[in-house]
Amino acid sequence: MTTSHFAHLAAYNEWMNRKLYGAAAALPAERLHEDRGAFFGSIFGTLNHLVIADLIWFKRIAAGVPGLASLQCLDELPRPASLDQRLCATLPELDALRLKLDAVILAFSAEVQPAQLDGAFTWTSMKGIASTKRLGDVLLHVFNHQTHHRGQATTLFSQLGVDVGPTDLLLLLPEVA
Structure with a gap:
């Protein structure tokens, strides 16, 4: 994959998050927090x-891949201790954090270089297991x-x-001649 692929995925991520948070904002709080039997409940x-997952991964990348200016601001954002830790009490608070994180992901995707994508990346999981992958x-x-x-x-x-509307990545991909 090339850096342009990741730029597309970052743009898709932001687009879909805007759709989901827009839909969530239209729901009463009790429906938004209602346990619906999903893996993370509601x-x-x-x-x-x-x-949480994006914070964990991009903080790992910031620590393991030197020279990425786009990720320096992650120090200001929370470091989750578990995959289901409640980071914010309200949807507007979570949305504000999501907006910041999506901006970081977009900036990172514009900054990351092909050599970095091909390079080894080492991290330690939340269970203490070290891994190295591309x-x-x-x-x-x-x-x-x-x-x-x-x-x-x-x-x-x-x-x-x-209905959150169309969700296909294809809708964001540019037409070619």
């Missing part, structure tokens, strides 16, 4: 988990993880009769 829990492959996992849980969120919205 719509809010699922959106919260996505923020950074580009890890990023594929990160963006795939986002898509997976956003798919769960769109299902939860659908169960409540809320």
Whole structure:
């Protein structure tokens, strides 16, 4: 994959998050927090988990890949201790954190270089297990993880009769001659 692929995925991530947070803002708080049997319980829990996972991964990348100016501001953002830690009490607070994080992901995707994507990236999991993989492959996992849980969120919205609209990445890809 090239850096342009990750730029597309970052733009898709931001676009979908705007759709989901818009849909979430239209729901009463009790519906947003209602346990719907999803892995992270509620719509809010699922959106919260996505923020947690992105924070964890991009903080790992910031620590493991030197020279990425776009990730320096991550020091100001929370460091989650678990995958289901409640980072914010309200949707507006979570949305503000999501907006900051999406801006970081977009800036990172514009900054990362092909040599960095091909390079080894080492991190330690939350269980203390060290791993080394190609950074580009890890990023594929990160963006795939986002898509997976956003798919769960769109299902939860659908169960409540809320249509978040089209969700295909294809809609954001440029036409070519």
